[in-house]
Amino acid sequence: ELKVEQNPLFLSMQEGKNYTIYCNYSTTSDRLYWYRQDPGKSLESLFVLLSNGAVKQEGRLMASLDTKARLSTLHITAAVHDLSATYFCAPKETSGSRLTFGEGTQLTVNP
Amino acid sequence: ETGVTQTPRHLVMGMTNKKSLKCEQHLGHNAMYWYKQSAKKPLELMFVYNFKEQTENNSVPSRFSPECPNSSHLFLHLHTLQPEDSALYLCASSQLRGDTNPDTQYFGPGTRLTVL
Numbered sequence A: 001e002l003k004v005e006q007n008p009l010f011l012s013m014q015e016g017k018n019y020t021i022y023c024n025y026s027t028t029s030d031r032l033y034w035y036r037q038d039p040g041k042s043l044e045s046l047f048v049l050l051s052n053g054a055v056k057q058e059g060r061l062m063a064s065l066d067t068k069a070r071l072s073t074l075h076i077t078a079a080v081h082d083l084s085a086t087y088f089c090a091p092k093e094t095s096g097s098r099l100t101f102g103e104g105t106q107l108t109v110n111p
Numbered sequence B: 001e002t003g004v005t006q007t008p009r010h011l012v013m014g015m016t017n018k019k020s021l022k023c024e025q026h027l028g029h030n031a032m033y034w035y036k037q038s039a040k041k042p043l044e045l046m047f048v049y050n051f052k053e054q055t056e057n058n059s060v061p062s063r064f065s066p067e068c069p070n071s072s073h074l075f076l077h078l079h080t081l082q083p084e085d086s087a088l089y090l091c092a093s094s095q096l097r098g099d100t101n102p103d104t105q106y107f108g109p110g111t112r113l114t115v116l
Helices: none
Strands: A004-007 A010-014 A019-025 A029-037 A043-049 A055-058 A061-066 A071-076 A085-093 A105-110 B004-007 B010-013 B018-025 B031-037 B044-050 B053-057 B064-070 B073-079 B087-094 B111-115
Touching: A004 A085, A010 A019, A019 A029, A019 A085, A029 A071, A043 A055, A043 A061, A071 A085, B004 B087, B010 B018, B018 B031, B018 B087, B031 B073, B044 B064, B044 B073, B053 B064
Parallel strands: A010 A105, B010 B111
Antiparallel strands: A004 A019, A019 A071, A029 A043, A029 A085, A055 A061, A061 A071, A085 A105, B004 B018, B018 B073, B031 B044, B031 B087, B044 B053, B064 B073, B087 B111
16 A cells, blocks of 8 residues: 655745655655645646656746655745645556545745 | 536535535546545545446445446435545546546545535
8 A cells, every 4th residue: 555755744934945845655656746735725736747757847846756765855946925735745556546645735935 | 627526515414414426527537536635634535437437445434425427427425424524525537548647637626515
């Protein structure tokens, strides 16, 4: 059974600062997804990382995947208030279509 | 949010009631999912349907009964629920083995369920 651990679970940061969210998973996975959830809203897909060494960037967010270390990171550059949300990583098991979600990292960006 | 729609958005029901949640996807996908999101818990996968066939039942109690009449519609029938079943129920769809964004799951807005 695939287990996923995100850290930190809560992150409060100032605007303009940089920070990284980590996602570790326990068994082989062939791809990994990052999602964002605003309070009271549904999940929005941010990135899909398909191979070892994959890096994707969108605005102030950059995601990377190291399948050998079973680690993905979501790096936030020069944070702004609009990035405040909960971020989930979800690796996919090698067989089937099941995603296993981490607990989520609740990010608050303060002015 | 028009890709995957869910109704109702909010539902309050007693433990003896029977109700149904509806999900519809307008993306032409071939897989649909039900998830439960409770406070302070990771998103829990409940059911998976691939090409209208149920492929996963993640040890869900029988008081939850899914139905997938076609690849665009998914229902979750509820009966004799417990207060601990109160949660946000999310539906998602994906295109299996798609060429672009393969297996990315697109979520509906959810149904906020309260069981009294």
